[in-house]
Amino acid sequence: MKKEDRLEQRHPIEDLLRMDRIPHIWCPGCGIGTVVTSFAEALRKSEVDLDKIAVISGIGCTGRVAGYVKLDSIHTTHGRAVPVATGLKLANPELKVVVFSGDGDIAGIGGNHFIHAARRNMDIMIICVNNFNYAMTGGQVAATTPRDANASTAPYGNFEYPFSLPYLAEASGATYVARWTALHLRRVTKSMQEALGKRGFSFIEVITPCVTLYARRNRLGDGLNLLKYYYEKSEIQHGADTRTLDISYQGKLIVGKFVDIEKPTFLDCMNEHLGKVLGDKYQPYGVNND
Amino acid sequence: MKTDPKGVLTGSHYLDGDYALAEGALAAGCRFFAGYPITPSTETAERFSERIPSVGGVFIQMEDELASISALIGAVWGGQKVMTVTSGPGFSLMMENIGLACMLETPLVIANVQRGGPSTGLPTLTGQQDMMQVKWGSHGDYKIIAFSPDSPQECFDLTIEAFNLSETYRVPTFVMTDECVGHMHEKVVIPPAEEIELVERKWYTGPKDKYLPFKPDKDMIPFMVKIGEGYHFHITGLTHDEQGYPVINAECQDVLVRHLNDKITMNADKIIRTEEEKIDNAEVIVISYGITSRVTTKAVRKAREAGIKVGTIRLITVWPFPEKRIKELAKKVKAFVVPEINYGQMVLEVERCAAGQAPAVHVPHCGGWVHDPDDIFKAIKEAAK
Numbered sequence: 211m212k213k214e215d216r217l218e219q220r221h222p223i224e225d226l227l228r229m230d231r232i233p234h235i236w237c238p239g240c241g242i243g244t245v246v247t248s249f250a251e252a253l254r255k256s257e258v259d260l261d262k263i264a265v266i267s268g269i270g271c272t273g274r275v276a277g278y279v280k281l282d283s284i285h286t287t288h289g290r291a292v293p294v295a296t297g298l299k300l301a302n303p304e305l306k307v308v309v310f311s312g313d314g315d316i317a318g319i320g321g322n323h324f325i326h327a328a329r330r331n332m333d334i335m336i337i338c339v340n341n342f343n344y345a346m347t348g349g350q351v352a353a354t355t356p357r358d359a360n361a362s363t364a365p366y367g368n369f370e371y372p373f374s375l376p377y378l379a380e381a382s383g384a385t386y387v388a389r390w391t392a393l394h395l396r397r398v399t400k401s402m403q404e405a406l407g408k409r410g411f412s413f414i415e416v417i418t419p420c421v422t423l424y425a426r427r428n429r430l431g432d433g434l435n436l437l438k439y440y441y442e443k444s445e446i447q448h449g450a451d452t453r454t455l456d457i458s459y460q461g462k463l464i465v466g467k468f469v470d471i472e473k474p475t476f477l478d479c480m481n482e483h484l485g486k487v488l489g490d491k492y493q494p495y496g497v498n499n500d
Numbered sequence: 501m502k503t504d505p506k507g508v509l510t511g512s513h514y515l516d517g518d519y520a521l522a523e524g525a526l527a528a529g530c531r532f533f534a535g536y537p538i539t540p541s542t543e544t545a546e547r548f549s550e551r552i553p554s555v556g557g558v559f560i561q562m563e564d565e566l567a568s569i570s571a572l573i574g575a576v577w578g579g580q581k582v583m584t585v586t587s588g589p590g591f592s593l594m595m596e597n598i599g600l601a602c603m604l605e606t607p608l609v610i611a612n613v614q615r616g617g618p619s620t621g622l623p624t625l626t627g628q629q630d631m632m633q634v635k636w637g638s639h640g641d642y643k644i645i646a647f648s649p650d651s652p653q654e655c656f657d658l659t660i661e662a663f664n665l666s667e668t669y670r671v672p673t674f675v676m677t678d679e680c681v682g683h684m685h686e687k688v689v690i691p692p693a694e695e696i697e698l699v700e701r702k703w704y705t706g707p708k709d710k711y712l713p714f715k716p717d718k719d720m721i722p723f724m725v726k727i728g729e730g731y732h733f734h735i736t737g738l739t740h741d742e743q744g745y746p747v748i749n750a751e752c753q754d755v756l757v758r759h760l761n762d763k764i765t766m767n768a769d770k771i772i773r774t775e776e777e778k779i780d781n782a783e784v785i786v787i788s789y790g791i792t793s794r795v796t797t798k799a800v801r802k803a804r805e806a807g808i809k810v811g812t813i814r815l816i817t818v819w820p821f822p823e824k825r826i827k828e829l830a831k832k833v834k835a836f837v838v839p840e841i842n843y844g845q846m847v848l849e850v851e852r853c854a855a856g857q858a859p860a861v862h863v864p865h866c867g868g869w870v871h872d873p874d875d876i877f878k879a880i881k882e883a884a885k
Contacts, residue, residue: 228734231745261730266574277734277746282727284577285736285746287600290570293534293562297571298727300558301532301578305728323570326563476560484553493506493556 223250226260228280235274239425239433241392241418242272245339246279248395248416249310252402264307266295268315270346271420272339275310289320292327295334303477303496306335306406313340313354317373321353328382328411333475335405335412338375339392341420349423356459360427377452379413380469386412387452387469392419393441394465401467410475417444417463430460501700503529505693507555515688517681518543518585520652521611522551523688524659525583527696530609531557532580534571536564536590539623540679541613544585565593572608573601577735579726581663581701585611587679588621591630592637598672599638600737602760605670605714605722607701609662611655612674613682616841616867626679627867628790628841632848634674635819641757643764645771646674646819648789652686658816664699665771669763670721676818678841680791680870708732714756715742720763764820773816774825782811784883785829786837787850789815791870796839799876808884818846823853830857835883839863839876859883 236242267276269288276283286294291309299307316324316338343361344350351361355368379387386408388401405412417440419425421433430436444463455464484492507526521544535545549559562568572582591612616622617629634646645665647658659675666673704711704723711731714722725731738746739753788796793814803810835858838847843864851860863879865871
């Protein structure tokens with residue numbers, strides 16, 4: 211390749227990536243990069259002010275997203291991305307705060323924060339990459355591992371019931387809930403666009419293959435095959451009852467947008483309630499920034 | 501800079517220490533409080549939640565203390581001055597993200613109204629048993645600043661001071677009070693707003709693409725910006741370089757860890773505050789802090805009446821510790837006497853600094869109540885022999 215040709219080769223989303231940190235740490239065949247691409251595409255299409263977007267991640271493979279996006283971003287501790295996002299959003303309500311993290315981070319160690327942020331209808335957006343295991347630490351069983359799947363700490367297969375994350379999100383109070391697989395690129399992008407424009411707690415689960423650990427341990431083939439497998443095993447059911455979305459080992463995956471409702475956010479409720487009770491004594495918070 | 505008068509309740513009040521902590525925070529310009537109820541600190545959260553709606557700001561009761569401290573970190577990077585309050589068990593839960601706050605050089609204030617431990621211990625009764633935890637409780641090497649107020653008035657004054665030092669050094673700063681001071685009602689004088697001097701956050705003003713969140717300035721302290729202003733910066737709890745990017749090797753770790761520690765150690769003389777009394781010619785020096793320093797007063801009076809030359813040092817800041825001063829005095833005195841409501845914590849530091857030049861006699865109390873002044877008196881008498 212001639213030097214001039216190389217100079218012309220630009221990564222299609224390089225404006226939104228910290229190119230000085232690429233190559234990333236994710237394995238070949240991992241789905242996280244695809245989800246990041248969808249996110250970048252959603253940001254571009256939504257024409258949001260990139261100065262007002264913050265990405266907060268926890269720990270784990272997906273937790274590394276915060277370090278690769280060229281936006282204000284915090285790589286926090288394990289499970290605490292959601293409360294850090296809560297603090298940030300309340301400190302400056304004009305921000306769109308996006309939590310980008312994995313299933314272990316959000317639903318395992320951070321599960322309590324997740325349900326409470328949803329309960330309060332905190333105006334934050336959560337992108338949860340679900341690869342069915344703790345990948346960064348070597349493929350341990352997770353709160354999302356399907357029953358019978360093998361994991362390094364469930365070497366005889368998992369016998370625990372997993373969480374169904376859309377069900378958990380809706381039951382806790384989320385106003386937007388969707389699930390896709392990483393190969394549903396356009397649909398993931400569209401859901402992210404919708405969530406970026408949404409006021410309220412929004413949750414998007416993206417099922418991705420963990421090729422190095424979950425797939426290898428369970429002999430599920432390479433990343434591309436598994437990506438296709440998840441895609442083919444999925445069935446779009448918009449508005450499906452979230453109680454019916456359990457994921458079984460290599461079974462059917464019901465995907466789609468399940469919840470999209472309007473509800474006052476934490477700050478709406480705070481301002482409305484305190485304004486009503488305290489009258490002129492109350493100093494409304496963050497309302498000029500909306 | 502001057503404080504925003506909206507938060508300042510100027511006048512003479514009859515307040516308990518917990519309320520005074522909240523008033524101190526409001527007077528210091530704190531407009532964000534995230535907390536979780538825990539005895540004997542809850543009244544601070546209650547006071548803040550009652551006062552903030554008319555001042556303008558946010559109070560949020562989080563789901564636990566892990567979340568409280570996390571929300572503080574998020575709020576600081578969103579541009580707020582923040583505080584939380586807790587006691588032993590909640591303090592233990594906060595340790596994880598106290599480490600993150602140190603790592604991200606995030607200014608914030610945490611008050612610990614101490615109770616007896618370990619574990620659930622004595623929820624309603626006093627203790628001074630988290631004095632080492634505040635210094636060492638999170639994993640890894642870092643340094644913090646901690647105060648120990650001995651009265652509701654100091655709860656107010658030192659909370660403002662804690663905010664100021666926290667901003668000056670970009671470090672979590674602690675107000676280590678206890679159940680006795682927290683629940684003690686005394687006169688608290690809140691000055692007019694124009695008399696309250698605040699340290700402004702060290703804002704960066706250079707070109708947006710040149711901002712480095714962890715590049716030490718001449719005074720060792722890096723500049724800060726707010727999220728949402730177009731800097732597109734990154735910060736991480738991983739070992740990182742000046743740009744905030746993770747660098748996982750021993751060389752970067754060495755630079756970072758030294759910086760986190762040295763910025764406090766090398767400024768220790770500027771930070772440390774003590775109150776000394778009758779130190780010259782003293783045979784015995786009693787070192788105490790918080791509520792114990794008030795109990796000590798009676799014991800010292802009695803010892804002086806008995807003809808013993810006793811000096812006192814009250815630690816207003818407990819961390820960093822007045823190492824140089826203790827070393828210097830160790831050569832001149834027969835002994836140090838250290839009463840504290842624990843089974844031996846700050847006495848270890850006195851002993852370390854005295855380095856065998858003078859013994860450090862501990863007067864323990866395992867928690868639940870303050871010392872009997874006679875126990876301290878007996879220790880002084882013994883030490884003077």
